[in-house]
Amino acid sequence: MSEPTSSPPRFRTRQPQVFARDTRLGSSAPMVYLPRGGADMLRHDATAGHLVCPFPDCEDPRLTVRGTRRVRDHFAHRSGGHAPETLAHHTGKNLIGAWLRRAYPKAAVHVDTCETESGARPDVFLSLPCGRKVAYEVQLAHLTEDEWLKRHHRYRNEGIRDVWLFGGIKYYRPLGGGGALKLGRVALKVLDSEHPILFLDPRAEQLGWVVGEGVIPALGGSPIGGGYRAEWFDLTDCQPMAGVPNLPGLHEQMRRGRQFRQHLAEERSRDDALQRSAHWRDEEWGAVRAKLELERGRPLPRVIDLSAGEDVVQNADEQGARAVEREQFLWPWSASHWRWLIMAELDHHIGSTLSMAALLDASLPGHEKLGGSWPRQLDCFLTRLRDAGYIWFAGQAAPVAKEGILVLSGEAGEPPPETPNGRRLLANPSVCLIESASARIVWQASQAVDVLRLRSNRGRSTSKWSALPPGVLGTVTRALAEGPDRGRLPPLQ
Secondary structure: OOOOEOOOOOOOOOOOEOEEEEOOOOOOOOOEEOOOOOHHHHHHHHHOOOEEOOOOOOOOOEEEEEOOOOOOOEEEEOOOOOOHHHHHHHHHHHHHHHHHHHHOOOOEEEEOOOOOOOOOOOOEEEEOOOOOEEEEEEEOOOOOHHHHHHHHHHHHHOOOEEEEEEOOOOOEEEOOHHHEEEEOHHHHHHHHOOOOOEEEEOOOOEEEEEEOOOHHHHHOOOOOOOOEEEEEEEHHHOOOEOOEOOOOOHHHHHHHHHHHHHHHHHHHHHHHHHHHHHHHHHHHHHHHHHHHHHHHOOOOOHHHOOOHHHHHHHHHHHHOHHHHHHOOOOOOOOHHHHHHHHHHHHHHHOOOEEOHHHHHHHHOOOHHHOOOOHHHHHHHHHHHHHHHOOEEOOOOOOOOOOOOEEEOOOOOOOOOOOOOOOOEOOOOOOEEEEEOOOEEEEEEEOOOOOOEEEEOOOOOOOOEEEEOOOOOOEEEEEEEOOOHHHHHOOOOO
């Protein structure tokens, strides 16, 4: 087989007529083909009127033979002619018919003369001695997606393998050098139906196909919108296999497309399982939440529900759920449920500092197996708890290494202030003052505390702040920022 070319056909010049009907043979006989350089061999039969135009509606079927060094040998009408696309279609199907007859001398090859049981009339119908049937369609005229699907399924329902050979800008457009293509909607539908895109250029007598990085995803049902190019081969170099074109790499392309489609189906199945699991978890948590609120006599704190800012993170986690599923560990809690478990655990640690790991180990067993965007969700929630006044930590967006989370309140305590506007850590090694818009919170350690000095990693900032180590006990006192209760705070040194 010769090396492929990458130049797609351009129907800018007139299609040469290379087939004629021999009046000395029956009407079902194959057309006479005029090869390159064969003008002298057939000129006498054409001049004598034995070779005529094969179109039944031709006004003047008389032909002559022409050919020069610059123009391919061809038949020419003595008067009149036919439209280029009509002639290209006629030439294309007879080229395929002649190609199949050479490859399968003992097979039955019908060019536009055989109807299937459903009434379909393929351009070329091949019936192999083994019983395999193949229908070839040379599609140069306009065809919609629905029309192609209807005809494709009709062949498949009859047990006939259909091979579609497309041509013209209706189905692809060259994008420049290198054979790059833009595929039309029908061509993309063909790939999505697990059918390769094959081209036929009747003028150049070449067979082509679509390759490139976009083909495998498109065959798998997930087109990426580009990455297509064409490779072309001389028709005489393309030997069919089991009645269909056997281009180099075509079977491998189809195999990889099927694998890609199977992979997508498995991912969709996993996603469906995760969604069903998430729905079940939401229903389970809903029942638990209703019971808790009934026992409490009031709703659970709003801080355990997703905020507008956390929606993006939560959605990102749903997208990353496949990574969690690959570890055979499904997310065990709904969004509000795991937040509630952390909140409920705070009641056991009011007045003490603890590490993030200790908090999670006590409230969420198995959290170390979680993947996806779990760390970001956790950071968002802990920051919300700090903003609401339940906890305090010095890190800007989340507690950092060796930093203790100071628990100021829990689920059973009074609702903390919703919008604090500032905090500061006193120099006193046993007292921490946290100020907000509506309250002042004082934490009194049971012993002197060696605070940690942490450096910011935000940009080029060299600012430092003080943090508390984990594992320190103390008491929490809060009072209104303004009013008579303010003086009841212990003196601060």
